[in-house]
Amino acid sequence: MLNPADWMNLVPLHVYDVIDRLDAAGYQAWLVGGCVRDLALGRTPYDFDIATSARPEQVMGIFEQTIATGLSHGTVTVIIDHHPIEVTTFRSEGHYTDSRRPDFVAFETDLYLDLSRRDFTINSMAFHPQKGLMDPFNGWQDLIDHRLRTVGDATIRFREDALRMLRALRLTLNYDLVPEPHLIKAIAAERERAKRLSVERITHELKRMITSPHGSNVLYFTDSQILAVIAQILLGLPADNQKLTQLLSQWITPSWHADQAIPLFYLAARLSTLEPLDDALNVSHLRRMLTPKSLKNLARHFQYDCRMSKLAARHGHAALFVTSLRLWQPLDQAYTSLELARVLRVLDRKFALGPDGARRCLADGLSILVKLFPNSQGVMHDLMNVRQQIQLEWDTQGAYEWPITLKDLAIDGRDLSFSSHANDHRLGVRLERLLSLVQVHPTENSLESLRKHVLDEDFFGV
Numbered sequence: 232m233l234n235p236a237d238w239m240n241l242v243p244l245h246v247y248d249v250i251d252r253l254d255a256a257g258y259q260a261w262l263v264g265g266c267v268r269d270l271a272l273g274r275t276p277y278d279f280d281i282a283t284s285a286r287p288e289q290v291m292g293i294f295e296q297t298i299a300t301g302l303s304h305g306t307v308t309v310i311i312d313h314h315p316i317e318v319t320t321f322r323s324e325g326h327y328t329d330s331r332r333p334d335f336v337a338f339e340t341d342l343y344l345d346l347s348r349r350d351f352t353i354n355s356m357a358f359h360p361q362k363g364l365m366d367p368f369n370g371w372q373d374l375i376d377h378r379l380r381t382v383g384d385a386t387i388r389f390r391e392d393a394l395r396m397l398r399a400l401r402l403t404l405n406y407d408l409v410p411e412p413h414l415i416k417a418i419a420a421e422r423e424r425a426k427r428l429s430v431e432r433i434t435h436e437l438k439r440m441i442t443s444p445h446g447s448n449v450l451y452f453t454d455s456q457i458l459a460v461i462a463q464i465l466l467g468l469p470a471d472n473q474k475l476t477q478l479l480s481q482w483i484t485p486s487w488h489a490d491q492a493i494p495l496f497y498l499a500a501r502l503s504t505l506e507p508l509d510d511a512l513n514v515s516h517l518r519r520m521l522t523p524k525s526l527k528n529l530a531r532h533f534q535y536d537c538r539m540s541k542l543a544a545r546h547g548h549a550a551l552f553v554t555s556l557r558l559w560q561p562l563d564q565a566y567t568s569l570e571l572a573r574v575l576r577v578l579d580r581k582f583a584l585g586p587d588g589a590r591r592c593l594a595d596g597l598s599i600l601v602k603l604f605p606n607s608q609g610v611m612h613d614l615m616n617v618r619q620q621i622q623l624e625w626d627t628q629g630a631y632e633w634p635i636t637l638k639d640l641a642i643d644g645r646d647l648s649f650s651s652h653a654n655d656h657r658l659g660v661r662l663e664r665l666l667s668l669v670q671v672h673p674t675e676n677s678l679e680s681l682r683k684h685v686l687d688e689d690f691f692g693v
Contacts, residue, residue, distance in 0.1 A: 232375055233273040235364045241270055245311040246279045247360060249294075249318065256293050258285035259321075261342060261357040261365065268353050271374055272406070281318045282357065284340045290318050304336055321345040324391075343367055350388055350395045351402065352380045379408040385417035393424035397436040397461075400452055404443035404483065410451050418455035425460050430538045433464060434493060441492035446483025449476055462500040465493070465537050474503035482602055491595055493537050494547035497529075498554075498599065514558055517603070521555035530582075546592050549582045553596025562600065562607035571613065572667035593617050620673070637662050640669065642681040661685075 233241075246262070253260035260283045266276035283290065287307050291297045296310035305320030321339040339345060342357060342365060349355040352370035364371065368382050379402060381388040381395075389396050396418045403410055425433070440449075452458065458479065459472035478499040487495065501520050526548065533544035556574065560566065566574070578589040597614040600607060637643075642665065665684060669676035675684075 232271060232371075235270075235358060238270045238358065239360065241273075241275050242279070242360070243314070245314045246281075246316060248311055249281055249309055249316050250360065252293055253281075253283050253285060253290070253318075256285070256289075258283050258289070259340075259342060260285075260318075261359050261362075263346070263357045264349070264354055267356045267358045267364075268370070268374070268406075270358065271356070271371060279316060281316060282321055282342065282345050283318055284321055284342075285318075286320055286338055290320075305338055322348070324348050347382060349382055350392070350398060352382055353402070353406075353408075355382050374406075377406075377408050379403055379410040379414065381411075381414060381417075385411070385414045386420060389417050389421040389424065393421070393428055394432055394436070396422065396425060396455075396457055397428075397433065397440075400449065400457065401436050401440050401443070403448045403451060404440055404445050407445045407448065409448075415452065415455050418452070418457050422455060422457050422460045425457065426464055428464075430465065430536070433461060434538055437461065437465075437496060438489040438492040441479075441483055441495055442485050442487050442489060443483055444485050447480045449480045449483060452476065462496070462503075466497055466500055466532075467536075468500045468504065470500040471503040475499055478502060484602075486598075490539070490543040490546060491550070491598075493533055493539060494551055494595075495599070497533075497547075498551065514562065514604075517554070518558050521551065521558065523555070526551055526555065542588075545582055545584070546588065546595070549578055549584060549588075549592035550595035550599065552582075553578070553593050554599050557597065557600055557610060557613075561609065562604055563609050565609040565612035565616075568672075569664065569667045571616065572670040575670055587621075590617055590621050594621060637666055639676075640666055640681070641676045641678045642685070 242262070250260045250262070260281055262270075262279060263282040264280045266279045269276040285293070287299070287302050287305055290307045290309065291299070294309045294311070298308040298310070298315075300306045300308045300317065305322050307318050309316045309318050321342055321344060322336045323339055323344045324336050346355045346357060346365070346367055352368040352373045354370070355366075355368045356370045357365040359365075368380075373380055379399060399410060399414060399418065402408060449458075453473055453476045456472045458475050459470050462468045462470035462475060479496075482495060482499060502516065505516055505520065529551065530544045530548035533539045533547050534541055537544075539547065553574065556577075560570070574593060575586075575589045578584055578592055579586065582588075582592070584592060594614060594617045597610055597617065600610045601614055604610065640662065643662070665681055668684065669681070675681065
């Protein structure tokens, strides 16, 4: 925890400029919400939100560059030195008929009323450079105690806005918090309200959950049953909540990237439906589930039902395809260069990924297996190999073209005329072997390098 006196260096000058100009005009202006929480934790906030007693039209009269972001809710985006800052009028809110947005808002001049409408105590603090911290709901102490509480009654808060249930889960995982028992009971009672949320909102939260640093904290939400509801909404799967929660507690890690969130959640939800599912997964579990038939329309499902982009949906499908394909090889034995190259070519042709996408999807699929079976030395070796190739691409900044067909080889049949293979009836097979080599080691695709391999009888296994 970082004391408010030490926050000053974490706040950019242009943010102070907005507060100073609102103060000078006779209005209150405070930093509020997540940025104050992050400042307390010593983190540099991603963005800064300011709450003010000035009404939207008054804010727009003070600053030269503004955007009317959401006037009905009191929000104006102020542009200072090319930086956008959201400035929102203090407000109170009416009922939430749709469990998502208030039926009306009322502009206020009292900061306490604005803070009292917010979701969690750790998000209900305000900070002013001269006036210090305003914390009417003890959010500071809750951060110290690693505790998650709602402002007021949890059931009421979740009935107002069902998204707060998913935020509770995400905050617990991101900030290593322990939710209050009453909060978990309230989610259990109100979890069906999550079905009123848009898929985009749900997937946004899911992406931030799956990459959280404290994945085991998801176990606090086992009794809430919220994850099974999410699986039903996104995937139409009757997932076993306890098994699903247990699997995610082991899988959630910052090493994933956002586009892996839905494929991973899909895999966990599918696995949770298997009977029996022992504490330790085995290859047969996944082989029974990940079949070509079961994955056939997965990209379409990810794109249209889970609202992933077309490219991300195709990548998610390809990653799970890699997982299913690799399961049929011994996990303690690494792919040969020929096998690895064949997989890359299948990915490129079947999913139209291109060389870079093929490698990334191969890495994603292998990462899933390494997470599920951490002792699988062969898969770990494959993953390291592919990651080295990706790093090579970054380092060379695309200085070479990834070969896909025999036409892309730096050598052809005429170039073999100097060798004993010139009239070999298996010439095409030998060229395929060279193609496999350069797909794994692209920098080898030069006439000089490939001629050396041609002269090496051991390379062709003869």
